[in-house]
Structure formats: structure tokens, C-alpha cells
Amino acid sequence: MIPADALERLPVRTALPALTRALDEHGAAVLCAPPGTGKTTLVPLVLAGLAGPPGDEARDAAERPVRRVVVAEPRRIAARAAARRMAWLLGEEVGGRVGFTVRGERRAGPSTVVEVVTTGVLLQRLQRDPELAGVDAVVLDECHERHLDADTAAAFLLDVRAALRPELRLVAASATTDAEGWARLLGGAPVVEAQGVSHPVDVVWAPPERPVRPPHGMRVDPVLLEHVAAVVRRALREREGDVLCFLPGVGEIGRVAGLLGGAQGPGGAEVLQVHGRAPATVQDAVLAGGSGRRRVVLATSVAESSLTVPGVRIVVDAGLAREPRTDHARGLSALTTVRASRAAARQRAGRAGREAPGTVYRCWAEADDVRLPAFPAAEITVADLTAFALQVACWGDPDATGLALLDAPPPGALAAARGVLTATGAVDAVGRPTDRGRRMARLGVHPRLARALLDGAREVGARRAAEVVALLSEEPPREYGDDLAAAWRSARRGGDAYGARWKAEAKRLESAVRSASGGAAPEARGPQRTEGPGQPAASGAGGARDGLSAPQGGSRSPAGSPHADDAVAGLIAALAFPERVARARGGESYLMVSGTGAGLGEGSRLHSAPWLAIAVADRPVTAASARVRLGAVIDEDTAREAAGALFSESEEVCWSGERRDVVARRVARLGAVELTAGTLASPDPSLVRAALVEGLRREGLGLLRWSPEAVGLRQRLAFLRRELGDPWPDVSDEALLGRADDWLGWELDRARRRADLERLDAGKGLERLLPWAGGEAARLEELAPERIEVPSGSRIRVDYAGEQPVLAVKLQELFGMRETPRLAGGRVPVLVHLLSPAGRPAAVTADLASFWRDGYRSVRAELRGRYPQHPWPEDPSTATATRRTNARR
Structure with missing residues (x-):
């Protein structure tokens, strides 16, 4: 029986009658209960009949109907903690009536009535047994976190209720969530709210004094971490109780712990680190409470919900969180650091008031709070x-x-x-x-890793493939380095929490792959390969798209060969991420077969490797290429084997920007990586033509020969297009480059290289664009003449380069011309540049009649003294035009 004083401390008990009615009437309900109310621990016990509702606590447990309840938690640490708490309430050990199952660990038996599982484990069970035989109710806890597995499990359970098990009870429980949205999703299920015992939490705004760069990728400004450590020290001085400090990830927790002095923190406080990778003993110690010393618990978002950390009266919130992001164009998936949502900030602050009044120190300005997102992004919208x-x-x-x-x-x-x-x-x-x-789905790892496990087991054996996949399923600590094979050796040596978890997961995967193979034990097949990376070996190619086909080559190195770890690690990583196979392109830079660049970090163990299989990489927002976090050295044969579906051989005829000419080659490629290339003697003429057109588009029309006549014709056509429109052609750069095939015609067919383009007469090509079909082409000289005859008899070239056509002519040659010549069917007057006898500009006019009447006198007065041998009549409109000086007397 649950102790009465323990029940009194769980406020959710007052909501249990309403929850029971909702489930009896509708079969589903949404339970909204603040942190600390006991929704995670008391509700499942009541649903299972292991505890009575209010007023019925003393009833003989034998009289209550016992139902089997599954509680789904988003994290392993929360699942273990919830099971331990419920077992403690019953006065039992975990594994009896209350148990748990997480990946790699199960503590449950035939007598287990309430089983706490992760949502991933629940999905696996639903796939194996959609009816969930023997289960009477499922509680989906912490729905507000919107983890992809939880959303998927909810959808599957609703399918089960609709088609197979209408009697299956379903509870969506959360502290802060879109209750109405979940109620609609559950078919109009009632919303039951529990009122918590709300201890006041004071908010202290503690923004950094120095500017802090915003987070990008996995990087957090060290200035912020130094500030967070300073705020923790301040909180210890100003308030009583233990401190719970929220940080975005394991790396930041380690840095802040170092700034606080390691395990022995400020004032003798004990510094503890809680995250998904922390040893179970550490997690248990934190959740069990202190031993008299003050504690500083540095935690990721795992401590936001589901867990109660005894003794905490102070929360220090760095204001950051990690969310998954996927760059589909580059095939990169990674966590990224973002500002925590307001909902997450409320959850975190609530941890300070779980047991008594508390204080939250927020490491940002109050004015910035309103700019935070209201809720975290649903994982289904941003993840792989x-x-x-x-x-x-x-x-x-x-x-x-x-x-x-x-x-x-x-x-x-x-x-x-x-x-x-x-x-x-x-x-x-x-x-x-x-x-x-x-079979891949039953392995309980990402499909890419499942593919590597199944195919790799046939190549190198189930055990070795499972060991490498276990490394990839949970990224090793950074101190293991970026060399996958070296990390493998470090994990085998053990001695740390990661090594213990890795060993258990490798054992699970080995068993899973053997089961998936029908009980057989896949071992390395074919002749054993003993040479190391960079050495020649047999290889195969072919398969499905995207470089993800099953391997076709021979086996990897046996365990005893000197390079076995490197070869095996490289093969498994390449099988999992074939599009990330990369070849060196100078220095520390690599090119993945996907086309994405990658670089090694300073001091990398992978330095100078000709080929890499990149297992983990991220691309910072401001970076042009990805950064390798974990990879393995491979040789070209392994690269071809793993990414064989991306291998291609083709005749490549293209315009080379580097050579500025047509290049015709026979090329072998692995995706974006060029393996070999040779000159192509007789390229396809159509491909050559297309390459030349591409060259024109990239280099511009200057590649062609533009005689003065061609330039003039283009300018005349541009003038007519501007003034008259259709049918006169558009001869702008963009239009001509877009129609290069049309106007360059058969002359382009004879070209083979840039030098041939430079011999093409652009003028002849432009003539093909004239509107011959409608007869308008015959009016070209009428509408836009190349030259205009002036009264002196000279034929003067018209300059069409500007916005208005220009006729530059000596003033004496226009004597007797009363009106300005007009073009484009009389629409546009030419702009007459009147020149002195020496050919220098004297006046500009578009109205000759007005110039003769008003402007000529001042020009005459200025110039006739300088040019006395030229005629300067009083009335130029009636004078005789001349190209010569006055006749000799």
C-alpha cells in the first residue's frame, strides 16, 4: 500500500476521479498536470489498480481490477526514474509489479503490471504486435516535447483503437501542451486538468554584461558559458538549496563544470553532471537526493520534465536548447543550438518550486523574453x-x-x-x-545503420559490424577523437560510462542481426582481405540509386590483420553514409561524393588520408563546407564498393571556366568525385554545340567577332525594337544569348572550340533575326538608315549607340537644311552634333530650324574669326552647303 503521506504530496490525486470517468466514457483523455503533481507516478498505478483513487486508498488491493499499463517516456533516464519512483511508492524493487524497458536494458518480469518504456521501444512493440495483446492502457507522457517517436506512437495507437482494440485506453499526459489540439487528435477526448501545489518561484534576470555571439550549429560562445558559471556562483551566495543549471549539451556541461572547479565546486558544493550519456549510477545518485552537502546539478533538457531532483531550490537557465536539423541538399543531419522556447523556460523554472519556494536565474534580458518562440519546434517538421x-x-x-x-x-x-x-x-x-x-526496422537503429549492420555483417561478421554500428548509434565522447577506428579501440578498452553502454549496445545489435538473419550467424565471407587503407584490393560496383546499394565486393580484413580495425570501421561507416565518402583535394580539405566540401579539425588523427568515410559531420551556418566530427580512413576500392551506385562513366563535353574553352573528356566519377579522365577524340557534335552555347552564356557575346558593321547593325535593331517594338527583334545580351542557337545557325555547327567562335561574324547572324517573313526587313534602311545624306552630298554615319540617334556633321554641310532628319517613320528626330571646320563640337540640337533662327548667330560670331576661310553666311537656311573652304579670289 502506498503511504498516506506520500499520496498527500501528489496533487494529481484530486483529478483522478475525472480522469477515470473520462476513460470509462470515451476511452481516451488528455491529462494536463503541472510539474510535481505526480502524473507520471501515481496515474499509472491507479490505472493499473495498484493504488486506489481518493477515498478508496484503504480498499483491499485484491478487490480492485488489475490492468496492465504501459507508460511511454521520451528518454531512457526518465523511464528508469519513473519506474524506480513507482516501485518505491509500492515499497518494492524495480522488476516486480513495476518495471522498465529501454534500449539495451530491461527490468521487468511476469508479475510486472506497470511497465515504463521509451517511445522507441513502444514503436518496436507496436510493429511486432499491433494489438498490444495484454495491455489495457497506454500513457504517453510529456507529449508537449513533440518528439517524433512520441507523435508516431500516438498515431499508431489511435489506429489500433480505431481498427483493432477500441477498448484500449489512451492517456496523453503533459505539463504544458496544446491540450485542445491533442483532444481533437484523440477524437474529441475530454481534457482533465490537475491543479498543482504551486510554490512561488522568483525570477532573477541575469543577462551577460559582455556581448555574446548567438549560437550556430553546435557552437556556444565561451563568453556565455563563463557567465553561466558566474551566475551559479552568485546563486550559491544569494540563495539556499541545491542548484539545477540547464545547458544545451554534454560539451557545455563539461566546460561549465571545469569553470566551477570540477567535482568540488564553489563553497565545497558537489558538482554533478546529468545527461543522456551519464552513467546510470550518477543519474540515480542525483535523483536520490543529497547527503548534506550542497549540490550543483548541471543538466541538459532531460531534467526539464519527468524527473524530480530533490533539494533543488534554485534553477540557473542558460536559455539554450538542442534541436535536430537536416540539410537535405547536403545529406547532413545534426543537432543545432537554438534559443529555448518560453514553454521550456517555464518548465525549467518550475523545477525550482517542486518542493518549496525557489528562484530561477535567467541568463538573458527580460526584454528578450518576449522574442523567444512560444513552443519548441515539433521534431517531425525539422528532423531527418x-x-x-x-x-x-x-x-x-x-x-x-x-x-x-x-x-x-x-x-x-x-x-x-x-x-x-x-x-x-x-x-x-x-x-x-x-x-x-x-528486418531493418526490427534492428532498433536508424535505417542507414541498419543497412550497414545487415550488409556489413555479411562482409566482416556480425560481432564486428555490430561493434562499429554501436559506435555510430551513439556518437563517442569528443575526447575519443575523430578517428572512428581509434574510437573503436578506446571503447574496447572500456573504463568509462560510454564504453559500458557501447558494449551493451554492441551485444544487443549482434543478437538482433543474428535474429534478423533467421538465427544464422553472419560471418565474413569470401577471401579475406589483409591490406590496409590505400592498398589495392578487389572491388565491386553497381546497385541502386544514391550510393546505398548492397555491397558487391569481397570481404574486409580479418581480425588478425594489422589494419583490420581501420578497414572494418571504414567499410561500415561507408555503408551507412555512402554519400559522405570523400576524397582529399589538397591540404585538410575533402570533397564528398554528394558534392559537399568537408574539412578536418585542427590536430585531426585523419590527417593526410586520401579517402575518408565520414560518419558524423556538421556545417556551421557561416562555413562554406562541413566539418568532420567522426570518420574513418578508407581506400578507393572501399569507396567504390560502398557508393557503387553513384559510379558512372560518361563522355563529358562541356565549357571549362578554367580553360575558357570546350573540353571533351571520357570521365569516371563517383558522384561528384572525379576518379579518372581522358581526352575524347571525336565528341558528339551536338554536345560540342551545346558546350559552345554554354560558353557564350558564361563568357558573353565578346567571344564572337564584332566588326564595326555588326556593331552598327545591332545598335540599329536595338533602336527599332525600343521605338517600334515587334516585329523588330530584341538584341540585348540576354535575348541574344538565350537564342544563340537561332541566330548563329549553321555557322555554330562548324565550330569546335573557342577559336572558332572568335571567327564567327556576328553581323551575319544578326541578319537572320530581321523580320523577313512580314517584309519589314526591307524597310530597315528607311526606318533606321546606316547613313544620312546631307545637303553637301556627304553620306554621314548615324550613331545609334545612345538613347537618341546622333548625326555628327560639320555645320557648313547642313546649310540649306531647314528641318531635322527624323527616323523610325518620323517618330524620332536625330540629335545633330554640329561640328566646327576642325571637327570639334560647336553645338547640339534636335531642332535645326530653331538653331538657324536663334543659336547660329552666337556660333558664327565665335568661330568665323578662327576659321576665316570657311563660309559663314548671314542666313544659313538658304545658303549653299559645302564641304570646302571659300573659293580663292
């Missing part, structure tokens, strides 16, 4: 959807259109995920799962 796509395919709804989801998966992300699954052979052309895909 490959695992989700395989789950829904195995569920029977490849497009996820029939699933009840709060947010639909983005079509582009789902299409990219489907492409990966198709290439790995996990689904067929219409998205249905293959037998191979179902």
Missing part, C-alpha cells in the same frame, strides 16, 4: 524522416496520409527519406516495405 518513413511504411501507410498527426511531415523531407529507403532496398517503388526493410 528516414526512420519515420520506414516506420509508417511497415505500418502500412507509406505516405502517412491516413495517420492522426498534429503536424504533417514536410513533403520534401518525406520524399528525401523515401529515396534513401528505396536505395537501401527497404521499400519498393511504391513505398511498400520489403522483407529486407522489415
